Amino acid sequence: AQKITQTQPGMFVQEKEAVTLDCTYDTSDQSYGLFWYKQPSSGEMIFLIYQGSYDEQNATEGRYSLNFQKARKSANLVISASQLGDSAMYFCAMVANAGGTSYGKLTFGQGTILTVHP
Amino acid sequence: EAQVTQNPRYLITVTGKKLTVTCSQNMNHEYMSWYRQDPGLGLRQIYYSMNVEVTDKGDVPEGYKVSRKEKRNFPLILESPSPNQTSLYFCASSPRQGDNWQETQYFGPGTRLLVL
Numbered sequence: 001a002q003k004i005t006q007t008q009p010g011m012f013v014q015e016k017e018a019v020t021l022d023c024t025y026d027t028s029d030q031s032y033g034l035f036w037y038k039q040p041s042s043g044e045m046i047f048l049i050y051q052g053s054y055d056e057q058n059a060t061e062g063r064y065s066l067n068f069q070k071a072r073k074s075a076n077l078v079i080s081a082s083q084l085g086d087s088a089m090y091f092c093a094m095v096a097n098a099g100g101t102s103y104g105k106l107t108f109g110q111g112t113i114l115t116v117h118p
Numbered sequence: 119e120a121q122v123t124q125n126p127r128y129l130i131t132v133t134g135k136k137l138t139v140t141c142s143q144n145m146n147h148e149y150m151s152w153y154r155q156d157p158g159l160g161l162r163q164i165y166y167s168m169n170v171e172v173t174d175k176g177d178v179p180e181g182y183k184v185s186r187k188e189k190r191n192f193p194l195i196l197e198s199p200s201p202n203q204t205s206l207y208f209c210a211s212s213p214r215q216g217d218n219w220q221e222t223q224y225f226g227p228g229t230r231l232l233v234l
Contacts, residue, residue, distance in 0.1 A: 004160070035222060045208060045225035091160060105151070105176065106210075106223060108160035 002027045002096050006109035013082045014117050020067070021077040021112050023092030032096035034075040035106070036066065039089040048090075051075060079114075087116045120145045122226035124209050130232045131199055139194045139229050141209030148213065150192040151223070154178065155206040164207075167192055199233045206230050 003026040013019040025034065036048040051059045051066045059066040067076040075094075079086055092109040122143045131137055143150065151166035153176075163176030167186040181203055183195040192211075196203060207230075210223040 006160075037225075043206065043228045043230070045210075045228075047222045050222060093161075105163050105166060106153075106161070108153075108162070110158055110160045 002029075002032070002094055002107040004092050004094055004107055004109035006092055006112050008112045009110070010113045010115065012115050012117060013079075015084060016081055018078060018080045019082055019114065021079070021090050021092075021114065023075045023077065023109060025073050025075060025092075025094050027094065027096045029096040032094055034066070034068070035093045035095070036064070036075075036077045037091045037093060038086075039091065039111070041088070045091075049077070082116045084116050084118060087114060089113050120224070122209055122211055122224050124207075124226035124229050126229060127227060128230050130234065132234050133200055134198050137196050137199060137231075139196075139207060139209075139231070141192045141194065141226060142190050143192075143209075143211040143224070144190065145211065145213070145224065146189065147211035147224070148189070149223075150186070150209065150211045151176065152182070152184065152192070152194050153208045153210065155208065155228075161208065164194070199231075201233050204231060204233045 005024045032053045034051045038046040038048050049059050049061045049064045049066050051068045058068050063080045065078045089111045091111050093106045095106050125140045148169050152164040153161040155161045162178050164182050165176050165184040167173045170189050173184050206228050208228050209226040212223040
């Protein structure tokens with residue numbers, strides 16, 4: 001079974017500064033994918049970034065980058081130059097081969113609420 | 119516009135009154151699933167479907183039913199809702215079963231359900 005742990009219930013950051021949101025995962029599968037989603041107060045789930053377990057380079061998407069450390073089973077999200085609109089809940093999630101039944105279930109962490117101060 | 123739609127977006131009901139939350143996608147996706155979101159627990163999968171007439175239980179299926187008679191629709195049925203089913207519900211879809219992990223799931227806007 002897969003497990004995602006986000007140990008930071010809440011984080012605060014000053015506008016224009018960088019912030020790192022922590023995510024550790026646990027799986028026995030060799031092939032898996034890691035995702036980060038943003039959920040603003042309006043409730044929708046917004047896909048931010050993806051990292052594959054065999055990807056050698058850390059994923060980047062604009063101001064978002066994923067610090068992937070496979071040996072430590074961590075997949076931290078780094079947001080550079082924070083903006084007020086970044087205030088939201090952030091979820092780390094993974095999908096794995098699940099023993100051959102690769103049906104694509106996402107396993108989510110508990111989430112981290114990020115607040116950006118002006 | 120590619121999207122997943124859910125209806126209703128908000129629902130207040132009473133214990134035991136059957137309800138259905140509809141989900142529809144216009145992207146011809148094979149894989150669809152339902153999640154519920156609860157504080158401190160993140161999102162948990164309720165049911166999923168790999169294609170028409172193929173459904174299976176996720177992590178928290180008790181008290182829910184689903185059907186997949188058409189590729190684009192995947193309704194969630196609560197036969198006898200209880201207060202512990204008060205939650206935020208998301209429908210999601212993706213193009214294939216998951217061999218290509220980068221095919222992220224597309225989420226609907228969510229349905230906030232309150233069971234009194």
